[in-house]
Amino acid sequence: MARVLVTGASGFVGRQVVEQLLAAGHEVHAACGRQVLDGPIVHQLDLLEPGAAAALVARVRPQRLLHLAWCAKPGVYWTSPENIGWVRTSLELLEAFQCHGGEQAVLVGSCAEYDWSGEGVCHEDSTPLLPATPYGRCKNATRELAELFGQLHDMPVAWARIFHAYGPYEAPGRLVPAVIGALLKGEPARCSHGEQLRDLLHVADVASALIQLAQGGVQGAFNIGGGQPIRLREVIEYLARQLNAEHLLQFGAIPVALNDPPLLIADNQRLLAQGWQPRFDLHSGLDDALAWWRGRI
Amino acid sequence: MARVLVTGASGFVGRQVVEQLLAAGHEVHAACGRQVLDGPIVHQLDLLEPGAAAALVARVRPQRLLHLAWCAKPGVYWTSPENIGWVRTSLELLEAFQCHGGEQAVLVGSCAEYDWSGEGVCHEDSTPLLPATPYGRCKNATRELAELFGQLHDMPVAWARIFHAYGPYEAPGRLVPAVIGALLKGEPARCSHGEQLRDLLHVADVASALIQLAQGGVQGAFNIGGGQPIRLREVIEYLARQLNAEHLLQFGAIPVALNDPPLLIADNQRLLAQGWQPRFDLHSGLDDALAWWRGRI
Numbered sequence: 216m217a218r219v220l221v222t223g224a225s226g227f228v229g230r231q232v233v234e235q236l237l238a239a240g241h242e243v244h245a246a247c248g249r250q251v252l253d254g255p256i257v258h259q260l261d262l263l264e265p266g267a268a269a270a271l272v273a274r275v276r277p278q279r280l281l282h283l284a285w286c287a288k289p290g291v292y293w294t295s296p297e298n299i300g301w302v303r304t305s306l307e308l309l310e311a312f313q314c315h316g317g318e319q320a321v322l323v324g325s326c327a328e329y330d331w332s333g334e335g336v337c338h339e340d341s342t343p344l345l346p347a348t349p350y351g352r353c354k355n356a357t358r359e360l361a362e363l364f365g366q367l368h369d370m371p372v373a374w375a376r377i378f379h380a381y382g383p384y385e386a387p388g389r390l391v392p393a394v395i396g397a398l399l400k401g402e403p404a405r406c407s408h409g410e411q412l413r414d415l416l417h418v419a420d421v422a423s424a425l426i427q428l429a430q431g432g433v434q435g436a437f438n439i440g441g442g443q444p445i446r447l448r449e450v451i452e453y454l455a456r457q458l459n460a461e462h463l464l465q466f467g468a469i470p471v472a473l474n475d476p477p478l479l480i481a482d483n484q485r486l487l488a489q490g491w492q493p494r495f496d497l498h499s500g501l502d503d504a505l506a507w508w509r510g511r512i
Numbered sequence: 513m514a515r516v517l518v519t520g521a522s523g524f525v526g527r528q529v530v531e532q533l534l535a536a537g538h539e540v541h542a543a544c545g546r547q548v549l550d551g552p553i554v555h556q557l558d559l560l561e562p563g564a565a566a567a568l569v570a571r572v573r574p575q576r577l578l579h580l581a582w583c584a585k586p587g588v589y590w591t592s593p594e595n596i597g598w599v600r601t602s603l604e605l606l607e608a609f610q611c612h613g614g615e616q617a618v619l620v621g622s623c624a625e626y627d628w629s630g631e632g633v634c635h636e637d638s639t640p641l642l643p644a645t646p647y648g649r650c651k652n653a654t655r656e657l658a659e660l661f662g663q664l665h666d667m668p669v670a671w672a673r674i675f676h677a678y679g680p681y682e683a684p685g686r687l688v689p690a691v692i693g694a695l696l697k698g699e700p701a702r703c704s705h706g707e708q709l710r711d712l713l714h715v716a717d718v719a720s721a722l723i724q725l726a727q728g729g730v731q732g733a734f735n736i737g738g739g740q741p742i743r744l745r746e747v748i749e750y751l752a753r754q755l756n757a758e759h760l761l762q763f764g765a766i767p768v769a770l771n772d773p774p775l776l777i778a779d780n781q782r783l784l785a786q787g788w789q790p791r792f793d794l795h796s797g798l799d800d801a802l803a804w805w806r807g808r809i
Contacts, residue, residue, distance in 0.1 A: 265604050266563025296664040299657055306600040307562050349660055356653050360596055363646055367593040
């Protein structure tokens with residue numbers, strides 16, 4: 216049992232992390248911007264406020280840090296100047312964490328750090344880091360600085376690059392909720408051709424991977440993904456079959472964005488070597504998402 | 513006349529910047545960690561304290577920012593973890609500056625951002641950025657983030673890469689003061705072979721270059737150097753001649769560091785295009801340094 220600080224605790228991934236840490240018996244401190252959660256010790260604050268992160272860490276003195284907070288507003292976060300504030304806040308957190316006796320930090324990155332124009336299977340060591348967006352550039356800069364900070368202070372800092380998470384509380388505009396939402400309402404689901412291969416992972420498995428990395432003594436970048444290429448068309452058709460709504464699918468109705476690569480998946484060998492195993496496969500994961508959205512739409 | 517905030521104002525370059533800004537009639541706010549200066553409005557504070565930079569900027573509301581503060585402790589700054597705190601503080605400053613109506617920021621970088629294993633003449637656009645030290649990596653990360661911040665907010669941010677400054681208040685262990693100090697005391701000046709070609713610039717000219725960049729509407733990276741390769745042996749021999757102490761020179765007494773490149777100079781065309789001209793040539797600059805140290809050793 217450890218004292219753990221989770222930032223972004225009311226977010227899509229954060230709430231799963233908090234739930235699993237509580238279930239494992241840890242003392243969980245949850246930093247949230249807006250919503251208040253049941254269960255953990257909640258610290259409601261604006262982490263972007265200079266000094267707020269350091270003051271929180273000084274109060275909590277966590278042994279482990281899972282830093283998930285970042286700007287995530289759909290349609291905005293890719294190019295928001297707030298990304299730079301999150302670099303600053305991440306450094307402030309990390310410095311305070313080390314200063315107050317922190318033992319293991321896990322920070323969250325993204326597949327957006329990688330060069331997407333390459334072969335599509337991303338390896339932590341060999342795939343070039345060539346982020347195309349302000350979001351990706353700020354994540355990558357944070358990674359570089361966090362890694363250096365860990366080296367200079369001899370403190371383990373793990374960097375978790377999330378690929379494509381789905382599940383409860385996902386933003387409604389994203390693929391899985393958008394398809395489920397349309398079909399549950401009996402409306403057409405307008406999709407692209409759906410031939411893209413992606414690395415979808417249920418958010419509970421993303422959370423368990425982050426917690427695995429927080430065990431202690433873990434350093435460097437880790438791809439967080441299932442490691443299997445999943446055709447988006449297969450996801451969409453599976454959801455439609457479960458809802459008897461295949462007639463509502465409109466493949467090809469939406470163009471594929473120019474920067475949308477045909478293949479983008481994680482080599483997850485480094486994560487697997489940490490002992491992590493996912494709980495869901497694609498079908499059981501989508502069933503879970505479906506059940507959750509059914510009660511809400 | 514403008515309201516200007518100078519950080520690192522009591523430092524080697526900072527005090528020259530403050531002096532020249534005051535002489536030009538500006539309202540100068542000087543942020544200093546330790547020493548107090550005469551002339552500007554002094555704000556004594558620890559800029560690394562989270563929130564301190566933002567609070568200062570909110571109080572001063574400067575139109576121009578010249579951010580020179582950084583860790584500079586000789587022998588320590590190349591690898592100090594404090595470099596990461598200076599990245600954070602630089603971002604905090606820049607964000608607050610923009611938020612409170614700032615018009616032109618000038619941040620200070622270093623030739624240590626460049627790949628030193630290349631041809632040795634550094635161009636802002638074409639020389640690879642491949643810093644070999646934590647100091648260089650943190651400067652380069654700050655540059656990337658500051659540049660992005662400027663783009664996203666449409667605020668001009670200039671990045672001044674200083675090469676080799678010398679003059680009053682230089683750290684005593686560095687080349688020019690070390691040679692002068694030894695010779696003034698009648699002690700042997702132990703030197704390397706002295707064949708290295710460097711870009712030496714008097715600190716007053718470094719300061720005037722930074723002020724030139726702060727005029728407004730200036731973006732991107734600028735090499736701050738004289739643009740002329742100067743053999744260190746020539747510097748050392750000139751100083752010795754002025755002091756009638758050539759017999760005290762011991763060339764070859766010290767090995768050259770492995771990572772010390774034979775040639776490292778600035779292409780300064782971009783700076784010259786801004787209208788900057790140096791006041792000192794090598795001899796008049798060294799004479800000035802000599803006169804200053806004479807009164808102090």
